Each structure stands twice: as C-alpha cells, then as structure tokens.
Amino acid sequence: MKIKFRNILTHIILITVCILSLVPLLWLLSTALKGRSENIFAYPPVFIPQDFTLDNFKEVLKLVPIGRYVINSFIVAFVTVILNVILSALAAYPLARMEFQGKKIAFFSILATIMVPFQTIMLPVYIITLKLHLTDNYSMLAGYLGLILPFAVNAFGIFLLRQAFLTIPKEIEESAVIDGCNSFQIFYKLLLPMIKPQIALLAIFTFIGSWGEFLWPSIVLTDEKLFTLTIGINNLSSAFSADYRLVAAGSIISIVPIIIFFLALQRYFISGTTEGAVKG
Amino acid sequence: MDLKKNLGAYLFLLPAFIVLAVFFFIPFFHTIILSFFDYSKDIYKPDFVFIGNYIELIKSPVFIKTILNTFYFMLLCVPFLVIFPLFLAILINQKIVCKTLYKILIYIPVIISIVVVAIAFKWLYAPEGLLNFFVEKFGLKPIGWLSDPNVSMISVALVTIFKGVGYYMMIYLSALMSIPKDLYEAADVDGAVGLRKHMLVTIPHVMPVIALVSTISSISALKVFVEIYVMTKGGPLNSTKTIVYYIYEKAFENLDLGIASAGAVILLVIVMAFSVLNIFVFERDKYKV
Numbered sequence: 001m002k003i004k005f006r007n008i009l010t011h012i013i014l015i016t017v018c019i020l021s022l023v024p025l026l027w028l029l030s031t032a033l034k035g036r037s038e039n040i041f042a043y044p045p046v047f048i049p050q051d052f053t054l055d056n057f058k059e060v061l062k063l064v065p066i067g068r069y070v071i072n073s074f075i076v077a078f079v080t081v082i083l084n085v086i087l088s089a090l091a092a093y094p095l096a097r098m099e100f101q102g103k104k105i106a107f108f109s110i111l112a113t114i115m116v117p118f119q120t121i122m123l124p125v126y127i128i129t130l131k132l133h134l135t136d137n138y139s140m141l142a143g144y145l146g147l148i149l150p151f152a153v154n155a156f157g158i159f160l161l162r163q164a165f166l167t168i169p170k171e172i173e174e175s176a177v178i179d180g181c182n183s184f185q186i187f188y189k190l191l192l193p194m195i196k197p198q199i200a201l202l203a204i205f206t207f208i209g210s211w212g213e214f215l216w217p218s219i220v221l222t223d224e225k226l227f228t229l230t231i232g233i234n235n236l237s238s239a240f241s242a243d244y245r246l247v248a249a250g251s252i253i254s255i256v257p258i259i260i261f262f263l264a265l266q267r268y269f270i271s272g273t274t275e276g277a278v279k280g
Numbered sequence: 281m282d283l284k285k286n287l288g289a290y291l292f293l294l295p296a297f298i299v300l301a302v303f304f305f306i307p308f309f310h311t312i313i314l315s316f317f318d319y320s321k322d323i324y325k326p327d328f329v330f331i332g333n334y335i336e337l338i339k340s341p342v343f344i345k346t347i348l349n350t351f352y353f354m355l356l357c358v359p360f361l362v363i364f365p366l367f368l369a370i371l372i373n374q375k376i377v378c379k380t381l382y383k384i385l386i387y388i389p390v391i392i393s394i395v396v397v398a399i400a401f402k403w404l405y406a407p408e409g410l411l412n413f414f415v416e417k418f419g420l421k422p423i424g425w426l427s428d429p430n431v432s433m434i435s436v437a438l439v440t441i442f443k444g445v446g447y448y449m450m451i452y453l454s455a456l457m458s459i460p461k462d463l464y465e466a467a468d469v470d471g472a473v474g475l476r477k478h479m480l481v482t483i484p485h486v487m488p489v490i491a492l493v494s495t496i497s498s499i500s501a502l503k504v505f506v507e508i509y510v511m512t513k514g515g516p517l518n519s520t521k522t523i524v525y526y527i528y529e530k531a532f533e534n535l536d537l538g539i540a541s542a543g544a545v546i547l548l549v550i551v552m553a554f555s556v557l558n559i560f561v562f563e564r565d566k567y568k569v
Contacts, residue, residue, distance in 0.1 A: 006474075007374075007376060010371050010374060010376060011376065011378075013371060014368070014371055014372065014378075014382045014386075017368060017382075017386055017445075018382060018385040018386060020442075021385060021386050021388060021389050021442070021445070021446065022385060022388065024397065024400035024401055024403075024404055024442070025388075025392070025400055027400070027403065027404060027410055028399070028400045028403060031403065041406075041408045041409075043408070043413065044413060045410050045413050086295075087295050087296040087299060088296070090292045090293070090295055090296060091292065091293050091295070091296035091297070093292050094288070094289035094292045094293055095293075098285070098288070098289045098292075099285075100285060100286045100288075100289035100290070101286050102286075103289070106293055106297075109300075109305070110296075110300070111559065111567055113300060113304050114555060114559065115551065115552050115555035115556065115559070116304070116308055116548060116551075116552075117499070117502075117503050117547075117548075117551055119503050119505065119524045119527065119544070119547065120311060120527075120544040120545070120547050120548040120551070121304070121307040121308055121310075121311050121544070122527075122528075122531070122544075123307075123311065123314065123527075123531040123532075123537060123540055123541060123544065124306070124307035124308075124310035124311050124314065124541075125303055125307045126531075126532075127307075127310070128302060128303065128306065128307060128310075132302075149299065149302075149303065150303040152299045152303075153295075153296045153299045153300065158296065159566065159567065163566060183288050183292075184288075187292070208391055211393065212391075212392075212393035212394060212395075214393070214394065214395050214506045214509075215505055215506065215528075218509075219532060229393070230393050230395040233393075233395055233396060233399065234395050234399075234509075234510060237399050237402075237510070244403055244406075247399060247403075248403065251396045251399050251400065254393070254396060255392050255393070255396055258391055258392065258393070259388070259391070259392075261391075262387075262388070262391045263384070266380075266384055266387075269387055269391070269450070270380065270383045270384065270387065270450060270453075
C-alpha cells in the first residue's frame with residue numbers, strides 16, 4: 001500500500017513538471033489560434049480558443065518569409081554538421097591512435113579552446129570574418145560561409161570522437177597494417193565505421209546547437225535573404241509586438257521542424273546526453 | 281619513417297587546426313591586444329592605453345553592476361539547476377510507467393531555440409498575462425515581471441531554468457543508470473529505505489556528476505545573453521545587464537572595441553577559473569593525453 005502511494009506521488013510530481021515544461025508553448029499555441037474577435041487578454045484567461053482560426057498562421061506566412069528562414073537554418077545547420085563530423089573525426093584520430101611529435105601541444109591547444117567561450121572572442125571573430133569577406137554584403141555564398149565556418153569544428157566534438165577511438169582495441173589496427181593498409185585507409189575504412197554511434201551523437205547535438213544559434217547570426221547577418229529562423233523570429237517579435245497572435249503563430253511554425261527532428265531521433269537524446277558534452 | 285609518421289598525423293590535424301587558428305587562436309590574442317587600445321575617439325586611429333580600459337571598467341559603476349548582476353543571475357540559476365534535475369532524475373529512474381514519455385516531455389524545452397522560449401515567456405510575463413492572472417488569483421498585486429528592476433532578473437533566471445532542467449536531468453539520469461543494482465540491494469539488507477537509501481547510495485555515487493553540473497551550469501550562466509537580448513535588452517535600469525550583454529553593446533552598438541575587449545578578457549578570466557576546475561578536477565579522465 002505504501003509503495004503504491006509513493007508511486008502515485010512520483011507520477012503527480014512528474015506530470016506537474018511535464019505540464020510546466022509545456023505550458024509556455026501551449027499558451028503560445030493557444031494565442032496563435034485565437035481569431036480577431038477574441039480578446040487575447042481575456043480575464044480569466046481562456047485556454048481553448050473560442051474563435052478558433054488558422055488565419056494568424058496564414059497571415060504571418062504572408063508577411064514574413066518563414067519558409068526562407070527554415071531553408072537558411074537548415075542549410076547552415078546541415079553544413080555545420082558535415083564539417084564538424086569530418087574535421088572532428090580527422091583530428092581525433094591521430095590524437096587517439098598515433099604517436100607523433102608535438103602531440104601534447106596539439107592536445108592542449110585544443111583543450112584550451114574549451115576554456116574560452118565564444119562570447120569573449122566574438123568581436124575579433126567578426127573582424128576576421130569581415131577581412132575574409134565572408135559576409136552577406138559580398139555574396140550569398142560568402143554569407144553562408146561566414147555563418148558556418150567559425151563553428152566548423154570545436155573541441156567538444158574532437159574530444160568526443162577521440163574518446164570513441166580510444167575504446168577500440170589496438171589489435172584491430174595492427175592486423176590492418178599487416179594487410180598493407182595505410183593510415184588513411186585504416187581511419188576511413190576500419191575505424192570510422194566503428195564509431196558511428198558517437199558520430200550520430202555529435203551530428204545531432206551539433207544540429208540542435210546550430211539550429212538554435214542566435215548570437216553569431218545576429219552579429220553577421222544584414223541581408224534578410226540569409227536570415228536564419230532565430231533571427232527572423234526575433235525580428236518578427238519586435239516588428240509585430242503589438243499583435244502577439246502573429247508573433248505566437250510565427251514562433252509556433254518555427255519550432256515544428258525541430259520538434260519533428262527531436263521526436264524522430266529521441267532515443268539518441270534520452271540515452272547519451274553526457275557524452276554529447278556541453279551545449280554552446 | 282618517423283618523419284612520414286609525423287607528417288601523416290599533421291595532415292589529419294591540419295583542417296581542424298586551420299579553422300581553430302583563424303576563428304579561435306588569432307581572435308583570442310586579438311581580443312587581448314584590442315583591450316589595450318582606446319577606440320572611443322577615433323575607431324581608425326586607436327590610442328595605446330595599456331591597462332587604461334581595465335581601469336576605466338573597474339571605475340565604471342555600470343560595469344561593476346553588470347558583474348554583480350551576472351553573479352546574482354548565477355546564484356539564482358545554478359543551485360536550482362544542480363538540485364532539482366537530480367531530484368527529477370531519481371524519480372524517473374524508478375520502475376514506473378510512462379518513463380520515456382516523461383523524459384521526452386521534460387526534454388522538449390531543451391531542444392527549442394532559446395529565442396522562442398524567451399518569446400513565450402515574454403508573453404507569460406505580459407502585464408495582463410497569464411502569470412499575473414494567477415498572481416492576482418492568490419490575492420496579490422500584479423507583478424512587473426520584466427518592468428520591475430527588483431524582479432526582472434528573477435524572471436530572466438526562470439527562463440534559463442526552464443530551458444536547462446531537462447538537459448541536466450539527462451546528465452544525472454545516465455549517471456544514475458550506471459549505479460550497480462546490488463548497491464541498492466545491499467542498502468535494502470541494511471534496512472535503509474527511501475531518502476536514507478539515496479543518501480547512502482545515490483548521492484555519493486553521483487557526487488562527481490553534481491560537481492560537473494555545478495561547473496557547467498555556472499559557466500553557461502556566466503555567458504547568458506539571448507534571454508536578455510530578447511526579453512529586456514538589459515533593462516529596466518540596467519537591472520538585467522550582464523557581462524556578455526555589456527560586451528555586445530560596447531562592441532556592436534557603441535563600437536567601443538577597446539572597452540568591449542577589456543570586458544571580454546575579464547569575463548574570460550572568470551570563466552577560466554570554472555573551466556580549469558572542471559577540466560583538471562572533475563573530468564580529468566576524459567582529458568588525459
């Protein structure tokens with residue numbers, strides 16, 4: 001009897017926390033679904049829209065190129081993921097499995113980057129990006145590259161994959177050497193397929209991080225054609241702050257892709273966050 | 281042979297190092313150099329002032345306030361983000377139904393971009409918004425969530441907490457799942473129940489993870505920016521202006537590159553203290569050569 005009571009208490013607490021984690025978004029959704037004739041400041045508040053409508057969604061899609069923002073966010077996130085996987089894997093391999101001169105220096109200089117948050121170097125990063133002409137004033141491609149390249153690799157990714165390479169037994173490599181494989185072949189054909197789970201983890205967390213990134217795009221972007229979702233939605237929220245129905249509708253549209261992405265891959269999220277290292 | 285071996289390793293490292301050099305090492309030293317120059321009179325002809333910018337910052341009441349604000353924000357978030365997610369993880373780690381569903385729902389705020397979360401909260405915090413309805417229902421006066429300088433930082437911290445709980449809960453959960461079952465059985469034999477069982481078995485086992493969560497949540501609290509940018513712009517009366525916001529404002533709005541960089545170096549030193557602790561004490565095994 002006592003055990004049962006404790007179980008019920010557990011569920012009550014967890015359900016409350018779940019509701020709390022959803023209420024801000026559900027309230028936004030409810031506001032987005034309320035028509036012109038309904039007071040969104042009604043007292044007491046009404047959760048289920050009385051004048052139910054999808055007009056706010058249609059209108060916000062007409063006013064703001066959200067589709068464009070989604071495509072931009074997707075391009076940036078996708079290329080960032082690809083570059084992170086390739087560069088991290090390449091760098092992680094010698095750090096885990098080769099002996100060479102300067103290994104310690106390489107190791108510690110990568111480690112040092114963990115200690116320096118992007119926020120403290122963003123100004124010189126911007127200056128360099130300008131000097132390299134990697135902004136949207138030059139071309140779309142330059143704009144994309146400017147958004148992507150500063151985040152093309154980071155120490156967390158390198159260390160995550162290095163850890164993964166370290167767990168593979170040495171003997172596997174030795175037999176490949178006897179078979180006459182060179183180190184790139186060993187890396188590419190033999191070891192890389194063995195760390196697929198960690199690569200998936202790196203890819204997923206990089207994607208989420210890039211998708212939600214705000215600070216850097218807010219610094220470099222000037223051309224609306226290149227706006228990512230976070231920038232576009234923030235602009236929407238200041239431009240239409242008088243009509244929160246539209247802000248709400250835009251925000252809800254903007255989270256649909258990432259929610260689908262999350263639900264499709266949820267088993268990765270709820271298994272290995274620790275290894276996924278630290279959010280940006 | 282040796283040279284060939286070295287060369288191979290270098291080639292593997294090269295692409296990553298090019299990116300790190302251009303967007304990391306050079307900017308790092310550039311920040312330090314910039315911090316010794318005064319750009320406020322003429323941005324094209326800066327004066328070398330050595331530690332002048334630092335002295336100016338230390339004398340500036342606004343900057344001191346941003347430092348105090350940042351630590352206040354940290355104090356509001358970190359204890360909660362260290363303790364509450366552990367409590368949730370312990371609850372979820374039991375044999376209960378709907379486990380996965382709970383995990384998914386609690387994790388949702390983590391994956392949603394902070395911009396949207398901040399917009400959602402701004403709406404909750406509206407003067408006639410949902411939160412004030414409940415406040416009034418309890419017979420209290422409506423709260424100026426984002427307009428009262430005494431409350432605004434708490435409102436910002438709530439957003440950060442909202443977004444962080446699920447993330448830290450997952451970190452704790454993977455630590456809890458690694459605790460050998462027989463430890464609990466041994467505790468059962470000793471007659472320990474409920475809370476005492478957790479004090480005896482769980483807490484000592486997850487102590488390193490508690491330390492880890494403390495440092496990473498502290499570091500991310502020191503870097504807080506987007507919540508503030510979207511909701512308050514540092515106001516009212518600078519009550520939510522944090523170090524990163526100050527740096528951003530100086531660098532990209534006032535174009536006062538020297539002051540911004542000196543602020544950045546100060547932030548860097550503070551963050552480093554936490555990172556060093558983390559890397560060399562709490563996560564030592566992960567970062568061994």
